[in-house]
Amino acid sequence: MIIEAISALKEPNGSDNRAIVGYIEQRQEVPQSFKKQLCSRLKRLVAIEKLEKVQNRYKIRKDETFGMKTTSPKQKGTKLKQSQNAGHTTCDAVEEASMTAAYLIAEAENKSFVAAEAVKEAERVSKMAEDADSLLQLAKEIFET
Numbered sequence: 001m002i003i004e005a006i007s008a009l010k011e012p013n014g015s016d017n018r019a020i021v022g023y024i025e026q027r028q029e030v031p032q033s034f035k036k037q038l039c040s041r042l043k044r045l046v047a048i049e050k051l052e053k054v055q056n057r058y059k060i061r062k063d064e065t066f067g068m069k070t071t072s073p074k075q076k077g078t079k080l081k082q083s084q085n086a087g088h089t090t091c092d093a094v095e096e097a098s099m100t101a102a103y104l105i106a107e108a109e110n111k112s113f114v115a116a117e118a119v120k121e122a123e124r125v126s127k128m129a130e131d132a133d134s135l136l137q138l139a140k141e142i143f144e145t
Contacts, residue, residue, distance in 0.1 A: 002041055002042065003051075005019075005023040014053075014057030016058075021035060049061060
């Protein structure tokens with residue numbers, strides 16, 4: 001969502017927290033702790049080099065590999081260097097998978113919260129309907145007498 005927001009905003013100097021929050025809030029219902037979660041996600045994306053932070057603004061790194069640390073060996077490739085390189089790629093892939101899983105879990109928790117709130121609202125409206133029906137019955141009885 002964050003990368004989508006920054007891409008869609010297309011601000012030349014990068015997007016600040018408010019712009020990112022505003023973009024996401026327009027498209028999804030977010031929990032109260034969303035801004036705090038967003039800050040930690042932004043820090044993590046900067047740490048894994050998917051985003052770069054410049055003067056409290058966030059930009060998507062122009063690196064095509066999105067921060068994957070695959071460097072070409074300067075000497076003719078030895079098995080040690082190749083396995084180290086593969087380790088970085090695997091580590092990055094695992095980290096990316098864990099980030100995706102964390103995002104999906106957070107999204108599922110958010111949807112669960114929204115569903116629970118909808119159930120509470122439906123119960124409240126149902127109670128109001130029952131009360132209105134009771135008042136209608138009372139009014140009919142009063143009118144008939």
